[in-house]
Amino acid sequence: MxxxxxxxxxxxxxxxxxxxxxxxxxxxxxxxHTEFTASDRAFIEGAMFFFLATSDDRGQPDCSFKGGTPGFVKVIGASELAFPDYDGNGMFKSLGNILANPSVGLLFIDMGEKPRRVRVNGEATVSRDDPLMQRFAGAQLLVRVKARAIFPNCPRYIVTPGASDASRYAPRPGYEPPEPAWKGFDDFKDYIHPRQKTPEGA
Structure with a gap:
């Protein structure tokens, strides 16, 4: 895998x-994993925003912010989600890229007291007459994403909006940040690599 x-x-x-x-x-x-868990579904369908990465037929990248009310992204199958395209600036940067190159990456983030990140990589399609559109108020187009990889990210560098301080894990002069807890979990502690150092000659 x-x-x-x-x-x-x-x-x-x-x-x-x-x-x-x-x-x-x-x-x-x-x-x-390749299928959404119950926890994935609850997190994704409770989100009010996510970030969408696309690229065009020449490999030129683009990243956009997508927002709405909780539930504007729906998990519609074991490995599939959907979200609406609302009225925007008419550039169609993201959706136009999908028509040229269907590979996409979605990043969902919770910046609250218990930060969390989930990434979804997959293949997307765009439609203006998808039968699911009636479930999405205000949708001009509908995007479906078939996931090929669903995985969490360590949330240690996430900062709560409005916070005046950086994450306690962020390196800075004169400060040694703590190791994240996951490095001590039984599933991972015997696989951890040495703290990264700049290679000689770099």
Whole structure:
């Protein structure tokens, strides 16, 4: 799964340079899945926003913010979600990219007291006559995403909106940040790579 869904030669080169291949593969083995869990569904359908990454037919990237009321993104199948396209500036940067290159990445973030991140990578389609559109008030178009990888991210660098201080995990001069708790979990503690250091000559 790690090779086919998550990692290419560029990922592997850096993992090997920083001795993180074992933990990378372990994180995929333990956390990455292709079907939404009940927890994933509740988190995604409770979100009021997410970030959408797309690229065009030349590989030029774009990232956009998508927002609405809770439930504006719906999990509609074991491995599929859908969200509406609302009235915007008419540029159709994201959806136009999907027509040229269906590969997408979605990032859902909770910036509250218990921060959380979930990423969904998959293949998207765009339709203006999808029968599901009636479930999405105000939709001009509907986007369906078939997930090929669903996985959480460590939330340690997330900052609560309005906070005056950076995350306690953020490195800064004269300060040694704590290790995140997950590195001590039984599933991962024997796979952790050394704290990253700048390679010689870099």
């Amino acid at each position: 790690a090779e086919s869904l998550m990692f290419h030669d560029g990922n592997r080169r850096l993992q090997d340079e920083f001795d993180s291949r074992r933990i990378a593969d372990r994180l995929v083995e333990k956390l990455t």
